[in-house]
Amino acid sequence: MSVEQEFKQRAAELIEAGRFIHARGWVPATSGNFSARLSDGRIAITVSGRHKGDLRQDDIMLVDEAGHSLDGRRPSAETLLHTTLYRRFPQAGAVLHPHSPSATLLSKWFAGEVVLEDYELLKALEGIDTHTTRVVVPVFGNDQNIPRLALQVDEYMESHNDIFAYIIAGHGFYTWGSTVTDALRHVEALEFLFDLETRLHGAKPR
Amino acid sequence: MSVEQEFKQRAAELIEAGRFIHARGWVPATSGNFSARLSDGRIAITVSGRHKGDLRQDDIMLVDEAGHSLDGRRPSAETLLHTTLYRRFPQAGAVLHPHSPSATLLSKWFAGEVVLEDYELLKALEGIDTHTTRVVVPVFGNDQNIPRLALQVDEYMESHNDIFAYIIAGHGFYTWGSTVTDALRHVEALEFLFDLETRLHGAKPR
Amino acid sequence: MSVEQEFKQRAAELIEAGRFIHARGWVPATSGNFSARLSDGRIAITVSGRHKGDLRQDDIMLVDEAGHSLDGRRPSAETLLHTTLYRRFPQAGAVLHPHSPSATLLSKWFAGEVVLEDYELLKALEGIDTHTTRVVVPVFGNDQNIPRLALQVDEYMESHNDIFAYIIAGHGFYTWGSTVTDALRHVEALEFLFDLETRLHGAKPR
């Protein structure tokens, strides 16, 4: 497959992921952003400010490994959060950032981290094969200074390289996977678990 | 584009907005009403009593700047709330009034105002560029006397010209934007935030 | 329009109402039943045991004013609740019985009646023109003896002829209107209000 074809296929997958994620209410308004890494290291990412439920191929652009635009258009404001993850996880082929109500709500209740335990669905996360796993999802404070936020996330991962996702407070979560399909499975599983946690704790933080 | 064409395009946008809003449960039964301003100052607005999830072009009519019918049909009972907003905000091109469950619920708990803070999604509101903004959404008592209600809203805005929306208690909310797309982005973002607020406060008012 | 044509049209309306109501989760499994009265007094009603989200014309049958089958098939077990309403309300042209989660939940918390007040959406009920109306929805105990239940409902209405709906505890609600469209508007408005009431009262009955 040519890189041109590869770009088109990844773009089609991101468009479909956006439709799926928006239909469930997890990227309201123009929130969220999505990307996929091509085999030559370049990254296909959503253009800034587009509605994720109704993306067209023209809404997906290319940036280099450092997040610089390769076609003159402006990529998502949070591009650096994507490229930092690709550098940290060589096997990552896609990064999805939904802006889900449940992740947002949890971040209002739990500072520092959300812990997921004793759920069969944890097995939907790559490499986990039993519900008796303790998955920690760190919660970082929101910051409009994206380089600073990216640095904070990256420093955390320096000593916690076994995470599957992180939440930005009042903002949503980031997750990734080998392919767009894998990352989307993570989105679906994590959103399910985050929603359960909000219902489990109700209006009362621990 | 002729004014005739402009009317048809705005009507098509309002019809599509209605389908989007109803599918999410935010305009049950025949509640809610929508409008868009044409470049000649006339206002395209939904006819009284129609179901907003299934509008046809025939369900959108024209009124003048004062809200008087220009074609003999009866516009929405709340037309004056629309025209007051257009007069107050010269840049407003569309006004949407969903009858959302979360806005209705919040108005039962919070008299006076709902405060939205520390949400990334506030950036979906026109002109806001950081989550560290404090957005106040005033809550007005419901009133079947629409001229009186419109006056009350307008007097409030005399001293608060920085608002993006207001709630009418037990009734839903009004929001606006430069275009139907902008107003719809406001609807989607505000409904998301109102829903979070209801889940955050649960059954216990502050 | 011939009575034959009238039957077909009413059946089509009930089929569409079923699709609408099921898509929202208000007639799970094979619960619920729907009917419409023809101009000759006969009643088109759903056959017993069909799934309401996927009705075909063959799933709508005819009964007489007393609820007796006119074609040998077995009508809904609750046919008598429909015919009692048609006798009581001469202007009623359709009766819809969704099995909604919110009505069921409210009936677990509130014995006797559910009161709806100060909601703009009350105006979706036929003849109500202000939110300052107090609408009482009686809650009857569930009973597998339908003639006995029908009698109990009818006796209540003898002294309360201004009601728009009633709930059967743990079972769902009945509402009616001049046409299928009117009855469906009542379903949509009442379900919205019942849902708000469950969220308003949360896990704590008054």
Added chain:
Amino acid sequence: MSVEQEFKQRAAELIEAGRFIHARGWVPATSGNFSARLSDGRIAITVSGRHKGDLRQDDIMLVDEAGHSLDGRRPSAETLLHTTLYRRFPQAGAVLHPHSPSATLLSKWFAGEVVLEDYELLKALEGIDTHTTRVVVPVFGNDQNIPRLALQVDEYMESHNDIFAYIIAGHGFYTWGSTVTDALRHVEALEFLFDLETRLHGAKPR
């Protein structure tokens, strides 16, 4: 009908059931598994790891009564839970295992069993004809050792042969019926009732 045709028909029913169940959020990610018994005793079951909202005929395979693959592919990891049910209930023609949020949530609150009483919708369960029935749904601890879990479930049923479903803690529930349609009716009714129970008990376990 040939066994070949029978397989195709059952597979089509399972595919449609998967679409229905996933659309409602009851089999997130690649969770859940479904099966149907053919008249020759063989069992059509979902292949391990497929997304249940988008199954194709190729995702349904055949196992024998003991759960051994008949075509070399790997069936669902929980195949033994299906075959144990078919052995225990000779009249069962289909087994569905959704991974529903409400069942998962209830299992966090109630150890041992969930009791459903005084719901009209209990009549959607095969053979129940009154709401005054007390239906016990046992809750078993989750276990990655499927033979051990299957044995535990089977031993329980030795003395409780009147159950319609069971929950695995943090994992979802199993239900069955004479046909895929019957099992799906059970899924829809049970999920409705489980959801009501979570709303009824809110964040406070008894």
